[in-house]
Amino acid sequence: MDRLVKAEPNEVELHFQKNQKCSSSFKLTNLMHTMSVAVSLTTTNPTIFSINKPLSVIPPLSSASYIIHLSNPNINQPPLSNPADVITVRTSMLPTGKANTDDLRRLFNKPGPHVFRDAVITVALVGPVVAEFLISNRSSINETRSFFTKAISACEKSHLSNLLKPAIESGESDYVAALIAAGGNANFKDSNGKSFIPFAIRAGKLDILKLLVASGCRINDSVDFVLHEAANLNRIDIVKFLLEFFRDELDVNSVNTEMRTAIHVAAMEGHVSVIEFYVSIGGNPNAVDSQRLTPLHCAASRGHLKAVEFLLEISDVKYARDINGKTAFEVAEESGHTRLFDLLRYGDTLLRAARVDDVHTMKRCLGEGVEVNRKDQNGWTPLHWASFKGRIKSVKVLLEHGAEVDTVDDAGYTPLHCAAEAGHLQVALLLISHGASHKSLKTFQHASPLQLGSFHKHVSLHHYKKSESIIA
Incomplete structure (x- = not known):
């Protein structure tokens, strides 16, 4: 025995x-x-x-x-x-x-x-308290799978469903799978109607997301805001999966409780690739939230240079003002994001200085690295403005700093056109002396006969000397 x-x-x-x-x-x-x-x-x-x-x-x-x-x-x-x-x-x-x-x-x-x-x-x-402890303290106990399986064997279905949320948040797909296999409801909704999908996205676990969807989990995007959640994590792979299964239920321009789109969220985090993807599927980069903040405001507030650059290329809200009357530049200025100043405002300062012939400010801006050929909303460069206003000192400074003499605006006008339209003979001649093309220039609409005669004489003399130098 x-x-x-x-x-x-x-x-x-x-x-x-x-x-x-x-x-x-x-x-x-x-x-x-x-x-x-x-x-x-x-x-x-x-x-x-x-x-x-x-x-x-x-x-x-x-x-x-x-x-x-x-x-x-x-x-x-x-x-x-x-x-x-x-x-x-x-x-x-x-x-x-x-x-x-x-x-x-x-x-x-x-x-x-x-x-x-x-x-x-x-x-x-055993029991739900034990299971929840194992979920939150997995790293402190080795080989907890058998402990967990035993603990949930004594749980009621309501407990299993309640345990799914912390299991999803832990990122442990084996726990999630065990709970669903034991009877947990993958399509459980909380008191606000929120599904488990946002928690899986926040955990960054595509495998858990796929498991939930395969187990019958469905979204309510009026409370789940799944595209916002994915944008926050810079997860285009998750976005594509969501669109594959829930395309008819998702709107790329849907807004959250702050009236922000997913592009706002991506801009706030500086996720350029996500912004680009959402725009490619119809996202609006010009949308405003409840505070009239654009995605550009959001990117500027966090100092995200690449996001600001991209949004400036695809949107037209550089001068949009929020509910407090602030532009993206002013938002960036408040937060001390100096590297955005050129993109958002210093170029504007140079344009203003060119208009009023403020040579000192122009030299300061150019010395700080402002792009001399940056254009405004109409495609005008500082040289366009200085030429149109007849600011010959400003024209000289801009040309000395590499301004493109034949750059065109949105309507196809060059700085020489602007000088001619405004009747500024000396400015026009200065531009021509720096290589400006006058082939399409017909006349000064506002110039006097004496100015016209002088202009054509100087143009002919300039080209005669240029030809003479070539022959020599």
Whole structure:
């Protein structure tokens, strides 16, 4: 005979609740027909688990029930260990059939090998509190898969569904799969109607997202804002997956509670590739939110240079003002994002200085690296403005700093056209002397006959000298 007693069951489950008493019962049966058996019960961690009858006697062919308790009920997290805690059952035949506690203690403390094999009963902590603890503390307990499977085996379906959210947020797809397999509702919605999809996106786990969709999870984009969530994480792969399954339910220009589109969100985070993708599928880069902030305002407020550059190329809201009357430049200025100043305003300062012949400001702007050929909303460069206004000093400064003399505006006009239209002879001649083409220039509409004659004379003389130098 290799054992004296039979343990039922071979694993006891304790439904753990925070700061509450926790206990479970098990039974031992004496397999001897004519002899009593002495029993000693010990736990791996006696400071955590205790047994009501650690020493006892079981009559022949009789059974005895025992209770294991959590020693300290005032704890708020399950005392898990790996390997799992166990109850060790030691047995010895008792010919006399009777023995007091001291006799039993002496019997089991006697040195030497034990004759009969000891039974081992595993202690399993189960329930939603245990499962949630495992989800949030996975890194602190090795090989928790078996612990988790055991913990959720004692959960009701409502508990399983409630556990899905923290499991998704943890990014552990095996936990999510186990909960759904055990009966968790993947299409569960919270009190606001929000699905699990946004939480999977925030976790950045495409595999969990696919698992949820395959398990019947559906979105309500009026509260889920899935395109916004994906934009925030710079995840075009997630966007493409969402569009594949929910295209009819998604609008790239839908707004969240702040009236912001997904492009606003991407701009706030500086995710240029996402902005470009959303625009390619119909996203509006000129949209305004509840504060009349454009995506350009959002990018400027965070100092995202590349996003600002891209938005300036595809939108026409450089001069748009928010609810407080601020442009994107002023928003960037408030936040101290100086590297955006040239893009958003310094070019404007140069344009203004060219218009009023403020040579000092022009030289300062150009010295700080402002693009001399930057255009305004009509395609006019500083040279267009200086030529149109007849600011000959400004024209000279701009030409000295590499201004393109034949650059054209949105209507195809060059700075020479502008000078001619406004009747500024000296400016026109200066431009021609720097290589401006006058082939399409017919006349000065506002010039006097004397000015016209002088202009044509100087043009002819300029080209004669140019030809003469070529021949030489």
